[in-house]
Amino acid sequence: MALGEFELIERYFTRPVRRAALGVGDDCALLQLRPGMQLATSTDLLIEGRHFLSTVAPERLGHKALAVNLSDLAACGAEPLGFTLSLALPVADAAWLERFSQGLFALADAHGCELVGGDTTRGPLAVNVSIFGEVPTGQALLRSGARTGDDVYVSGTLGDARLALEAFRGGLVLPGDAFQRVRVALEQPQPRVALGLALRGLATSAIDVSDGLAGDLAHVLRRSGVGATLRLDALPRSEVLTAQPETWQRQCLLSGGDDYELLFTAPAHRRDAVQAAAESACVPVSRIGAIEPEPGLRLVDGRGHPVEWQLSGFDHFRT
Incomplete structure (x- = not known):
């Protein structure tokens, strides 16, 4: 029996949140920043054949989809909070989704970063993650600060x-x-x-x-x-x-x-x-x-x- 969109989300991508005020299930997620913190956000789109090969193991693809976004937070000196996931799938294959979500959540759990929303649709395989983190006001690492002698x-x-x-x-x-x-x-x-x-x-x-x-x-x-x-x-x-x-x-x-x-x-x-x-x-x-x-x-x-x-x-x- 084929998986429907909402069954897919419920089975593989819905988890209780601890740090976010509101996660998967509503039109918007809610993130609560601590006083004196700024929101850091980034997004990356991975498309089969352009950013990853069809031979990649699903759990590794789930890992990489989040890793490239966590890397952006790292470059900003930001602490991860949560992320959204959008998936285009040619078919809702249960075995593939199980392995993909395992790789995704293993890395997410290692960094205390929660899945708080997203979207799914039918189409050529593509994975888009948008990530959110926090950094003390004025302390973000930027590309513009290098100085002579550094x-x-x-x-x-x-x-x-x-x-x-x-x-x-x-x-x-x-x-x-x-x-x-x-x-x-x-x-x-x-x-x-x-x-x-x-x-x-x-x-x-x-x-x-x-x-x-x-x-x-x-x-x-x-x-x-x-x-x-x-x-x-x-x-x-x-x-x-x-x-x-x-x-x-x-x-x-x-x-x-x-x-x-x-x-x-x-x-x-x-x-x-x-x-x-x-x-x-x-x-x-x-x-x-x-x-x-x-x-x-x-x-x-x-x-x-x-x-x-x-x-x-x-x-x-x-x-």
């Missing part, structure tokens, strides 16, 4: 998601174990919420790396009116990526996208505080360059020699 940092490692995508496309061949490791990076990214919270009052700017390191850092530089030099040898990479030819490494590190790591700047004299924040969040961070007054983004090797490279990020309407 260090540039990135969390985790870069490039594995792009490496996995190229393996899926047949552009390169990876051994089974290596492929599975980078596939997790593509399909199940880990949002750096705890790190974003720890960087409030410390980082001068922040952005999450969703469209590639070069492209996302360029957003910060433009908004801040500064430039930067990055050290190629300092860009953090996994053992799997390190084993690839240098050309592939640079492409994945600089223009890969889908990393969902935090890219941020902080004053050079706060290096110990940055390291303490990273340790408190249990997330490694790497110092990869410095902010400079001259506009533009430059790349140097381990000896400080300029590296010529086409620095660009992902663009949905140019790619």
Whole structure:
């Protein structure tokens, strides 16, 4: 027996809320902010064939749909509150929905983020999440605060998601174990919420790396009116990526996208505080360059020699 829209919502996506004032079941959800807090909100649309492959496991898709939004809150230094979910489904398949909702709620529960509403319809598979968080007034991390002399940092490692995508496309061949490791990076990214919270009052700017390191850092530089030099040898990479030819490494590190790591700047004299924040969040961070007054983004090797490279990020309407 086929599932109807309202049965689908009731069975897989209706849960009691604890932090929200009102959740699923009415025309609007109600979120109660604490005094002195501002609302932070973001939204991301994932479309099959554009943002994820048809081969992705449903539980990983549920995870990623929420993870990319949690990553936006992390880049703002905001604490998650709740989210809405809109689903376009070619068919209401009970087994698929069970696994999708399990992946979605496992990550939601880990971050105390409640599903408070949404919509469903028939159509090509697409997932849209809108997320809400709170941040103390005046303490949100922005893209516009980088200053000359600041260090540039990135969390985790870069490039594995792009490496996995190229393996899926047949552009390169990876051994089974290596492929599975980078596939997790593509399909199940880990949002750096705890790190974003720890960087409030410390980082001068922040952005999450969703469209590639070069492209996302360029957003910060433009908004801040500064430039930067990055050290190629300092860009953090996994053992799997390190084993690839240098050309592939640079492409994945600089223009890969889908990393969902935090890219941020902080004053050079706060290096110990940055390291303490990273340790408190249990997330490694790497110092990869410095902010400079001259506009533009430059790349140097381990000896400080300029590296010529086409620095660009992902663009949905140019790619």
